[in-house]
Amino acid sequence: MMKNRCFAIVVFIIICILITTVFPAVTFAEEGKADSYWGNIPGGRTFAFAESRYYNGTNYIEVFNVGFFMGVSGEYYANGDWTDLSNVYKREDYYKSETFIEYTENASPGQLPRPEGYPTNDVGGDADGTLPSYNAGTYTSLSWAGFSMFGRKAKLNYNTEAVTNASGVTTYVEIWKVEPELALTLDREQIEHGAEFTASLTINNHFDNMEGLPAAEEVVFIPKNAVQISDTVKENNQYTASFRAVTDPNASELEIEAGVSQDAVNYKPKTLSLIQALPTQDIWSINIEKRWDGVPESERKEVSIAISSGSFYISGLKLNSENDWSETIADVEATALGEHFKVTEQDGERFALSQEITLDEANRKINIILTNRPAVSPTEPSPEPTAPPTAPAGSTDDNGNSPVDTTPKTGDDAMNSAFLAVLAIAAGGVCTAMILYKKRCRKT
Known part of the structure; x- marks a missing residue:
């Protein structure tokens, strides 16, 4: 048994030597x-x-x-x-x-x-x-x-x-495959939330052979806080695609990663990233609530609300029992709001309306409370004043006296009294002048 094992080992070694020598x-x-x-x-x-x-x-x-x-x-x-x-x-x-x-x-x-x-x-x-x-x-x-x-x-x-x-x-x-020399640019220096922009990827080491460059589908764009809204287009050694930035106000930057995929024939896989800051926004939300005070449940009907302030305007907000008579408007830029708010309620004319608007600075919220109450009936108008009544001719009071005429005096009687008063004053002045003249003459 031992001899057979030794023989097998020797044969194996010889075969290995032959393999490494011949092949x-x-x-x-x-x-x-x-x-x-x-x-x-x-x-x-x-x-x-x-x-x-x-x-x-x-x-x-x-x-x-x-x-x-x-x-x-x-x-x-x-x-x-x-x-x-x-x-x-x-x-x-x-x-x-x-x-x-x-x-x-x-x-x-x-x-x-x-x-x-x-x-x-x-x-x-x-x-x-x-x-x-x-x-x-x-x-x-x-x-x-x-x-x-x-x-x-x-x-x-x-x-x-x-x-x-x-x-x-x-x-x-x-x-x-050669390593691509990449350059990545954006067509806008500043990008707002929700704005559209274009990214361009350039392969500089093209060797004057545009056909040898990667095809459009062999170039990748990977956006972060943005979405690609167009196909990738190749023109010579440049690849472009359009994007839209997210509207999320909490997004402080967007990133575009672009490069050559592993499917390219002549170029190695490689990507390049570009980060663009998004402008900081002062974003508010508007909470609007409908309350009913003394209005029966059966009379509480859906109302439509319009709100305007500065350049901000929205209409057609429906408040009803299904949304618990409240609605929230999110992502409102502070720059769009003015100093005053105008809130209009449609379909609620049959009720008296009061408004309460408060600001929650800490949570960047504007709270609007609209309260409807039963409409108050209008008061009766005051009657036009009438002339005091006059007593009939020949009548007397309970003591047998003739009644006093309370009608204001008008006409010639008033004019005669004024004339007599002026005449009396003039006569007094003449008498005074004559007396003073006689005294002066006696002294002389």
Whole structure:
């Protein structure tokens, strides 16, 4: 039993060694790792080496070297020019110094010694690559144009006319989503409660490719203390949507969060927030109550109320038994109210009406109490005054005397009395003047 276990363990170890030797681990590409082709180079094919990059709005890719398949599986340049499969050189590696330039341009094939640090592979080639699309993603084929070789007397050693332009060349290139550069603005510097406004999101790194930007449905707007009232509209690199601020007077600010969703093809998810203060409001409520004083239940009918003060006006308020003869008007701005209130009651003309209006500063409430009482009957008008009665002619009182005439004196009798009084005064004045004159004469 023990021998069987030991044998199984040995077999397992041998299998593991064979797997790791025959099937080496594949190194998958990582974002930001330009040489993502390692671990993705297939054997038996000509392979275009290109560096992975972030989305830039184009389908251009630089092919910095090419490994030509020469008919031997897993080998490039079977003639010995491509000997180092652990490093892929670029054109600039052959021209780093004057010594490198001299050797590259003048050395004969196989000339030794090579300058220290000179590329192991004698030659290479580069070209302008074109990917099937400009979108982010993974590409395993490309086309190139303008292929040109470099290295030791490259043009003398190889004929490149057949591969100057090629299509369907195997490659491995990753184009990663780029992080969007966002800007968020509102079209109003100050927003009132309940006001409408527009938010605009701009993606600045558009690379002059408006088609490569996120679609309108791939951009999100997330409002707080506001509601979106329109669809998102895309125009070039700008996205706009309309909103309405809440009417809740307790809301002191609103927030708009906008950005790119995870569904975008070429851009990473990212959002940006903008907070806008809402103006502080002095908000009141108006409580109106109907009371009945001495009015029978059967005569208490629904009434309609109108209230006005300053620029505030409301009408058609119904007070009845169903709402317990009271109603509340909420969210009234103090700036709309004036110094005085005018309360009009319709359908209640048959009752006497009194009003009581009080202010509750602490709770920002205006209390209006309307009291109806039975109407008072109007008083009888006073009769017109009549002339005192006159006694009939020839009649006497109980003592046998003739009655006294109480009728005011009018006519000639009154005029005669006044004339006699004036005449008497004038005569007295004349007499006084004569006496004074005689006394003066005696003295002289």
